[in-house]
Amino acid sequence: MYTERIENSSNIAPEQTLARLAKITDLKRLIAQSEQRVTVSRPDLLSDQQMSKRLTSCVGEIGQLGQPWNTGIEDIDDVLPIAGMSAGAVHEVSGAAYGDTVAASSYVLSLLWQLARLAPSGPILWCQTTKSQQEFGSVYGAGLKAFGFHASQFIFAETPHKHDVLWALEEGARSRSLLAVVGEVDAISFTQTRRLSLAAAKSGTPVLLLRAHNDLSASATETRWRIATTQGMPDPFLSNAPGNPCWQVELVRCRGGRPGSWNVEWNNETHRFSLVEQFSSRSSEVANTAINKRQIHFPQRRSA
Amino acid sequence: MRGVRISALNENARQSGIHQDMSLSDARALLPSLVTKPAELEADVFILNKLANWCQRYTPVVSVDGSDGLWLDITGAAHLSGGETNLLTDLSNHLDKIGFENRLGLANTAGAAWAIARFGNDTPQTAQIISSSDVSRALAPLPLEALRLDGKAVHLLRRFGIKTVGALHDLPRASLKRRFPSKDVCKAVLHRLDQAFGLVAEPITPLRTAPDYFERLSFHEPILATESFRVGLHDLLERLAWRMEEDVKGATRLTFSAYHADGGVSQITIATARPSRDVNHLAHLFRDKLEGIHPGFGVDVLVLSAHAVEPLNDEQMMFSGGAENKPSQKNVDQLIDRLSNRLGAHSVQRIACRESHVPERAEQRFPALQGVTDGAQNPDSKPLRPSRLLTRPEPVDVMAEVPEGPPMRFKWRRVMHRVVRAEGPERIAPEWWHASWDAGGNQQRTRDYYRVEDEQGRCFWLFREGLYREANETTLPTWHMHGLFA
Numbered sequence: 001m002y003t004e005r006i007e008n009s010s011n012i013a014p015e016q017t018l019a020r021l022a023k024i025t026d027l028k029r030l031i032a033q034s035e036q037r038v039t040v041s042r043p044d045l046l047s048d049q050q051m052s053k054r055l056t057s058c059v060g061e062i063g064q065l066g067q068p069w070n071t072g073i074e075d076i077d078d079v080l081p082i083a084g085m086s087a088g089a090v091h092e093v094s095g096a097a098y099g100d101t102v103a104a105s106s107y108v109l110s111l112l113w114q115l116a117r118l119a120p121s122g123p124i125l126w127c128q129t130t131k132s133q134q135e136f137g138s139v140y141g142a143g144l145k146a147f148g149f150h151a152s153q154f155i156f157a158e159t160p161h162k163h164d165v166l167w168a169l170e171e172g173a174r175s176r177s178l179l180a181v182v183g184e185v186d187a188i189s190f191t192q193t194r195r196l197s198l199a200a201a202k203s204g205t206p207v208l209l210l211r212a213h214n215d216l217s218a219s220a221t222e223t224r225w226r227i228a229t230t231q232g233m234p235d236p237f238l239s240n241a242p243g244n245p246c247w248q249v250e251l252v253r254c255r256g257g258r259p260g261s262w263n264v265e266w267n268n269e270t271h272r273f274s275l276v277e278q279f280s281s282r283s284s285e286v287a288n289t290a291i292n293k294r295q296i297h298f299p300q301r302r303s304a
Numbered sequence: 305m306r307g308v309r310i311s312a313l314n315e316n317a318r319q320s321g322i323h324q325d326m327s328l329s330d331a332r333a334l335l336p337s338l339v340t341k342p343a344e345l346e347a348d349v350f351i352l353n354k355l356a357n358w359c360q361r362y363t364p365v366v367s368v369d370g371s372d373g374l375w376l377d378i379t380g381a382a383h384l385s386g387g388e389t390n391l392l393t394d395l396s397n398h399l400d401k402i403g404f405e406n407r408l409g410l411a412n413t414a415g416a417a418w419a420i421a422r423f424g425n426d427t428p429q430t431a432q433i434i435s436s437s438d439v440s441r442a443l444a445p446l447p448l449e450a451l452r453l454d455g456k457a458v459h460l461l462r463r464f465g466i467k468t469v470g471a472l473h474d475l476p477r478a479s480l481k482r483r484f485p486s487k488d489v490c491k492a493v494l495h496r497l498d499q500a501f502g503l504v505a506e507p508i509t510p511l512r513t514a515p516d517y518f519e520r521l522s523f524h525e526p527i528l529a530t531e532s533f534r535v536g537l538h539d540l541l542e543r544l545a546w547r548m549e550e551d552v553k554g555a556t557r558l559t560f561s562a563y564h565a566d567g568g569v570s571q572i573t574i575a576t577a578r579p580s581r582d583v584n585h586l587a588h589l590f591r592d593k594l595e596g597i598h599p600g601f602g603v604d605v606l607v608l609s610a611h612a613v614e615p616l617n618d619e620q621m622m623f624s625g626g627a628e629n630k631p632s633q634k635n636v637d638q639l640i641d642r643l644s645n646r647l648g649a650h651s652v653q654r655i656a657c658r659e660s661h662v663p664e665r666a667e668q669r670f671p672a673l674q675g676v677t678d679g680a681q682n683p684d685s686k687p688l689r690p691s692r693l694l695t696r697p698e699p700v701d702v703m704a705e706v707p708e709g710p711p712m713r714f715k716w717r718r719v720m721h722r723v724v725r726a727e728g729p730e731r732i733a734p735e736w737w738h739a740s741w742d743a744g745g746n747q748q749r750t751r752d753y754y755r756v757e758d759e760q761g762r763c764f765w766l767f768r769e770g771l772y773r774e775a776n777e778t779t780l781p782t783w784h785m786h787g788l789f790a
Contacts, residue, residue, distance in 0.1 A: 099719075099762055106691050106790030123636060125643075133695060140693035140787060141655040141667040147691070151655035155640065155672050159647050168643055177635030231761035234725055241727035242757035245790035266790060268688065 030055055069115045069206075073264060073273050076249070080223075081256030085206070087115070089222035090197040092209040096228035096250070101136055101213060103247055104227045105184075108208050109139075109147040110266050110273065112180055115206065116148070121179055124149075125172040127157040127165045128184035148271040153179075166192055173199040173207050184210045187217065194220040224253040232265055232276065244268055246276055311343040312372075314405070345371070354567070355404070356511055361563035361605040362391060364518055365510040373421075375414060375508045384520045388433060402567040412436040414508060415500030419443055419450035419469070439501060444470025451496045457489055472497060515609030517555070519543045526565040526602020533562065533594050533606070538587055540608035545581040554579025554616030560590060562597050563605040570597045574645050577637040577673045579614040585638050589645045640672045649673050661732050663693065663786060687730055688755065690765045690787030697784035700766060707772045710754045714766065716785050721758040728754030729768075749779075755789065763789035 030051065068084025070077040077083050085091060093108050095101040112124060126139060138158070141151030157168045165183055172181040173196060181200075188209065197220045200207045209221065232246030245268075250261040263276040308328040320335045331338055348371060356374050359366045362385060365377035378391060385391040392408050399406040409421030411434040423446045424432045434442040443450070446469045448458045464483060466472050472480075477494065484490035498504040519540045527533070537560060548554060556579050562570045574589040597603075643652045653669040660666045701715040710726035729752035749770040757763045765787035770779055 099760070102692050102788040103762070103790060109691060125639075137692040137694040137788065140663075140690055141657055142663070142689040143691040143693070143787070143789075146688060146790070151657055151667065154655060155636075155643075156653045156655070156669070157643055157647060157651055158653070159651050164647055168647065171639060171642055175635055175639040177632060177639055229761040231724070231757070231759070235727070238727065240725055242725045242755055242763050242789075245763065246761060247790075 071273050073275050079258040079260050087206045088201040088204040090200055090207045091223045092211050092221045093225045094211040095213040096226050097213055100228050103229045107227045113148045113271050122177050123153050123155050124179050125155050126182045127168045129165055130160045132184040146268040170199050173205050176203045178205055180206045182208045186212045187215050190218050222255050226250040226252050357569050358567050364514045367508045367510055377508045413502040414506045419446050423450040457493050515611050516613040517544050517610035519608045521606045523604050526604045528599050528602050536606045541583045545583050548581040553613045554581045555610035555613050557611040559609050561607045562603040564600050565604045566601045576641045577675055579616040644673045690789045692788045697786045700783045700785045702783040723756045725757040726754055
């Protein structure tokens with residue numbers, strides 16, 4: 001088990017390095033080509049415009065490879081395709097039940113913070129339908145502090161029609177000026193998600209969809225997360241008070257990755273995920289006596 | 305004035321000897337075949353205002369005069385229609401076509417134009433232009449009413465034997481003063497006289513504030529296709545942008561007006577977060593709305609006007625050809641413009657934090673078009689706030705162990721939740737400096753907020769409104785759900 005972990009963690013780096021190396025080789029070849037153009041004019045070589053376009057895109061791609069957008073938890077990041085989620089894609093998050101929709105929305109916020117930490121650039125566009133606003137309220141500025149954000153980093157769009165929300169999402173994804181785009185939509189068709197994912201891929205702006213818990217239709221998204229609230233630890237200073245939020249995070253679908261399920265806790269102060277062991281997600285009585293947990297519950301491992 | 309009177313009549317009736325204000329029975333006696341209809345004064349005002357809007361195709365400064373006239377200040381706008389004579393001919397032809405009898409007068413003062421239009425020689429259809437050199441000659445033969453004097457003053461002057469404007473103008477002012485019973489009457493008469501001769505300024509108050517920039521495009525034949533509007537708009541935008549660039553200005557509001565050949569106006573207004581003169585961006589904002597123009601029988605004049613103009617410096621381009629791949633504030637603003645113009649300015653919002661403890665007042669949502677305001681930062685000492693706030697607090701059925709304690713069980717949206725952990729209360733009193741009555745007419749009361757967690761780990765923000773010790777039969781404390789935590 002231990003050795004496996006080491007292998008896994010070291011696996012992240014080579015994969016990324018390889019991709020970066022390939023890109024740099026590309027770049028070198030392009031530069032060589034452009035130098036050649038100055039000395040001998042050959043018709044089969046790229047034109048000035050094409051050349052500069054290729055160079056820009058190549059440099060841009062290398063820049064994008066920078067740091068992966070991940071959860072910060074090894075167990076989860078390991079199963080994700082590039083040791084993280086790709087920015088130029090659509091990701092969807094839904095609650096496991098009706099009451100978990102808010103947890104899903106909070107998970108979106110925490111994922112966004114993971115992204116904002118990498119490259120703090122641009123505001124976040126958050127679109128919702130009037131229906132969804134009536135149902136689950138709207139994002140509360142003062143509450144964003146628990147996710148590291150300040151209210152001024154958000155732009156909110158609210159419209160009665162779903163197609164206007166989708167339009168706004170696409171406009172946002174294409175604008176290249178935002179950190180990310182979030183949409184709260186009930187039912188979304190495959191074609192619509194496909195369109196959004198093309199827009200996201202072109203601009204490198206991630207689109208996060210907050211879908212209804214009972215909407216299981218196919219979609220062209222890179223990952224699909226399902227979030228269920230679980231009971232976490234109480235407040236460390238006040239045993240009767242609710243503590244940090246805990247979720248059972250299930251990766252239902254992941255292109256190029258493996259599905260899985262984990263129990264995570266979001267720290268409201270440090271704005272980081274941490275993995276929660278299964279047995280701590282019990283009621284407070286158990287948690288309170290958790291200090292003696294080893295003596296009570298652990299099955300003894302026998303050596304052969 | 306009693307009985308039914310004639311309020312308006314046409315040329316044929318006039319020739320039979322009927323005039324305005326004649327009683328209906330007299331008119332019937334003169335011309336038994338007279339066709340009459342009850343006057344609709346409100347409809348007249350409405351149609352006159354509509355006509356005034358339509359007249360903005362010639363100049364932005366248009367104003368309504370009384371119940372039957374319009375002012376058009378064509379200073380600096382006549383060349384757009386090919387000179388003064390052409391403008392008047394065009395205006396007259398259009399009005400004829402739409403079906404309005406009209407008398408036009410043009411002079412270098414509003415008073416003179418009014419006089420010549422209403423009291424000029426009796427051939428209406430031809431417009432009369434008074435050049436600036438012969439104002440006094442043109443006005444001299446006109447009756448005193450042409451000076452916009454009230455009935456009493458005219459009557460008095462007639463008794464003196466003064467019947468024309470010329471006669472009044474020639475009189476020495478000092479002697480005139482002595483003849484009037486009061487100074488005020490005399491002053492009013494002289495003021496009108498001076499206005500007509502241009503000795504006193506008389507500005508025209510336009511229906512709408514005149515735009516800072518104004519471009520106009522007219523067509524020989526009315527156009528119908530949306531594509532033509534698009535081309536016309538692009539042309540106007542380019543001209544406007546060029547002029548604004550010369551002055552280092554940018555507009556935050558633009559209005560595109562299409563003047564219909566049959567006397568209607570369609571207008572589209574767009575707004576931007578920052579001053580702009582970027583033709584492509586502005587055209588993009590107009591694009592979706594252009595389809596909303598219903599040209600009817602065709603549109604023959606397009607006008608683009610820029611309001612709310614502010615200074616705008618040129619942006620420095622990057623050496624590599626602009627900050628295309630870099631997310632910039634400009635791109636964000638352009639996105640906000642596009643969203644706001646399609647979804648409505650109030651649908652696209654930003655949040656500003658305010659210094660208030662009342663949760664719904666602690667944040668203010670304002671249209672993103674207004675730009676970013678550096679609101680008050682959240683004080684860090686504030687207890688945890690929910691990530692979602694309900695649009696309005698929802699009533700909850702609560703069972704509490706002790707009256708002033710946290711809930712033990714509560715029922716919200718028909719689901720029962722058993723509380724496992726709770727934190728609170730956080731007491732928030734209403735702000736005395738605000739009205740203590742909410743929209744529903746209930747008095748605002750002190751709130752005790754609790755953060756509670758149910759068996760499934762879901763976290764809620766509840767509050768109890770009102771205190772038990774202050775309660776009587778009618779004001780029992782009530783419980784509400786206000787926010788949802790992660």
